[in-house]
Amino acid sequence: MNRKRPGTGPLTVTVFVFPGVRLLDVTGPIEVFASANEFGGHYQVQIASEDGAEVVTSAGTRLSADLSLSEVREPSDVLVVPGGPEWETLIKDEALLDVVRQLNEKARCTASVCTGAFLLAAAGLLNGRRAATHWRHSRQLALRFPSVQVEPDAIFVRDGKMMTSAGVSAGIDLSLALVEEHYGAEVARAVAKDMVVFMQRPGGQSQFSVHSRAPHTRQEMLRRILDAVAENPGANHTLTAMARTAGVSVRHVTRLFCEEVGTTPARYVEQVRLEAAQVLLETGDDAMPVVARRTGFGSPESLRRAFVRRLGVTPGAFRASFRTTGVSTNDAVSEAISA
Template identity: 85%
Template sequence: MMSKHPGTGSHTVTVFVFPGVRLLDVTGPIEVFTTANEFGGRYRVQIASQDGREVITSAGTRLGADVSVDEVQEPCDVLVIPGGPEWETLIKDDALLDVVRQLDENSRCTASVCTGAFLLAAAGLLNGRRATTHWRHAQELASRFPSVRVAPDAIFVQDGQMMTSAGVSAGIDLSLALVEDHYGAEVARSVAKDMVVFMQRPGGQSQFSVRSRAPHTHQQMLRRVLDSVAENPGANHTLTAMARRAGISVRHVTRLFYDEVGTTPARYVEQVRLEAAQGLLETGDDPMPVVARRTGFGSPESLRRAFVRHLGVTPGAFRATFRTAGRGREGSGVHVGAVVVEARVDDEELSAA
């Protein structure tokens, strides 16, 4: 992290906002830093817009600004660059990118939330660095900016003075890590408890949708195979069975998966089965042998190995963490642990290849 010895000094946080910014990308970090002030932190948070006027967020709400960018004279300790749904338009706005560079020059640490990483990358601030973003856009970040080493499953990443976080609420994780760095683990833990969030959430971004990341294909024979896997993950989905279902050769199925889905048939089937198991664990009470059988893993041990390999948590831990909110039990609490710089650091980085 930025410092080895947490202290008691004050820290200035500047949050840059613009029309179409995502509301939680802004308010999540602000809530962390201002809540830290209740437990011994000394943060001064200011919202800066390009001209000092209020902006309309992607949610349609008005968000006031404290200062204009030109009024940000003193160096800030943390600069927060949030994202927005219209990031493709934002990265073509040269004036906006100039503002991001201007603010970065006056900041000791620059941190993006969600698709804010695209603004940093377009401004040239992530060249040669590791970074992450929302799982839905990780491959796009790698493709558009090949000099950025994208870690697709990280909750957040630090590389030098640059920090990037995954989608939306991951900005809270990143901000908690900064609070720990500035004021120690006890303060960060108190903030996490007060906000009823994890100081270290289990697993990485792989715990979120696999099937929604699969591209639409116009190959009808492959579409039949993909649909059959999604409709019944527990069925027989060997390579031979899929080839028979599609009416083509095993070699042709394998080639279609590589070309259209970007992975092997076996890996895709395992990912869909994993997602199906997550759904059963989140919403039901079936014992592990039933979950394993219904989702095609066969045994609880195979299910456990897949969860640990892909998500970094056991099925039992996943169920305890991601159960439907209405299933809370009296006396249960939020488990908090040490903050980490990033989750799943051993994951392969995406490349533009």
């Protein structure tokens, strides 16, 4: 089914590039739209830089631009704003932000990839809106731009004409969603199979954000508790045991966690245990009962419930998805893709 507006020409996708842009943030979406053209889509993709000159990406690769800002006269159906590792510098570049604002005015839909969300936020385009970015930077986005409602676990978010996506490859997920919106699920599915990617990947960003750092705190008693949990997640870490470790009351421990960590003791312990389980599943061959016991969950069922609730995938699916690229199981992968 073709959902493109009848009687119109190709849908124009303008990808904005700038010095230091991340290469895959640019090429991932372009590949999706170009591939869609092979399966019934009709996209015209153009790369625009501020002055029409080529740019050097963060990887050192040179990218040529098709046109400059002044040459973007017709409205774009989709504007793609990629990110870059030097986003802290980019959001202070008023000239660059002004280009983003001008391009957004001429776009029916504006979509960012990874830290491109910081450019949109700094340009004032995400005020009062929901947004996503790479899990590693979601806290910074929320702190720097409190008017933006950050959804840290989302792969991509749409709020009105604005779309924002998580890190790097999530730009492919976002672009596939746009292809489905424009030309239907069959075309998007064909593109996903052609690129050998999920049409809709299982789970959210939480499954990627393992090894999170322990919270910083000046409270020595709380530091002792946090260290004890990190050093041995499978030990007894009930509220009573924590209070005993710190030499304070249960009530005081609860208050410290609320003020210093921003969560309850039980939720913090579960998060640390979950990360420990992820490491074991990624790197070892232990059976699920062993993983559950070593990480303090007790039983495989408790482990499974925690994974599904916090990450959106089962422990088995996590192990299968993140332990290997599948190079040794080509037959199974080929069958799954062609199904």
